[in-house]
Amino acid sequence: RKEVEQDPGPFNVPEGATVAFNCTYSNSASQSFFWYRQDCRKEPKLLMSVYSSGNEDGRFTAQLNRASQYISLLIRDSKLSDSATYLCVVNMGGYQKVTFGTGTKLQVIP
Amino acid sequence: GAVVSQHPSRVICKSGTSVKIECRSLDFQATTMFWYRQFPKQSLMLMATSNEGSKATYEQGVEKDKFLINHASLTLSTLTVTSAHPEDSSFYICSAMFRQGNEKLFFGSGTQLSVL
Numbered sequence: 001r002k003e004v005e006q007d008p009g010p011f012n013v014p015e016g017a018t019v020a021f022n023c024t025y026s027n028s029a030s031q032s033f034f035w036y037r038q039d040c041r042k043e044p045k046l047l048m049s050v051y052s053s054g055n056e057d058g059r060f061t062a063q064l065n066r067a068s069q070y071i072s073l074l075i076r077d078s079k080l081s082d083s084a085t086y087l088c089v090v091n092m093g094g095y096q097k098v099t100f101g102t103g104t105k106l107q108v109i110p
Numbered sequence: 111g112a113v114v115s116q117h118p119s120r121v122i123c124k125s126g127t128s129v130k131i132e133c134r135s136l137d138f139q140a141t142t143m144f145w146y147r148q149f150p151k152q153s154l155m156l157m158a159t160s161n162e163g164s165k166a167t168y169e170q171g172v173e174k175d176k177f178l179i180n181h182a183s184l185t186l187s188t189l190t191v192t193s194a195h196p197e198d199s200s201f202y203i204c205s206a207m208f209r210q211g212n213e214k215l216f217f218g219s220g221t222q223l224s225v226l
Contacts, residue, residue, distance in 0.1 A: 100156070
């Protein structure tokens with residue numbers, strides 16, 4: 001089993017739609033979790049950290065389920081500019097190891 | 111916010127030459143930096159973890175003699191691709207861990223290496 005798994009997609013959704021991505025991780029000792037966004041041939045950029053209590057930033061909501069070992073990202077009212085690859089990142093803590101998922105590609109269609 | 115600077119952004123070189131890529135943390139000290147490689151339409155692959163003042167830790171399958179990493183200061187790590195070949199052509203990205211409360215990972219802008 002991969003350490004971090006994501007559905008690669010692509011997810012093709014119309015503008016205004018709500019879309020959700022999941023990411024599962026295998027190591028129960030993982031301590032911190034993030035969603036990054038990567039545009040084509042660009043570096044990943046931090047979208048949001050993910051906390052146990054769940055957190056929201058505008059149209060984006062991230063949640064962590066430690067019992068089931070997955071994190072999720074919900075995007076409401078999708079915009080064309082949301083089209084990108086969304087990377088799930090899991091950190092075991094400190095500098096031990098940061099692991100990336102393979103990314104989920106989102107394409108928002110006019 | 112934390113900034114990581116990486117350069118050059120693009121390199122085109124002949125087969126057999128060596129290429130050095132620099133990664134700098136501009137406004138914070140990074141005892142650890144990470145180097146990744148990304149082939150077209152594929153995910154980021156961690157190559158090695160660069161530790162200031164000590165040897166880098168390489169991931170399985172990454173040749174340490176081919177990809178030389180030096181982390182001589184708290185703000186600079188370099189990756190040297192020695193005797194580059196066309197199969198080394200890829201997008202190389204560095205990152206550094208920024209700790210202010212929660213830990214966050216910030217990335218350089220990447221280096222597109224093309225070996226002819």
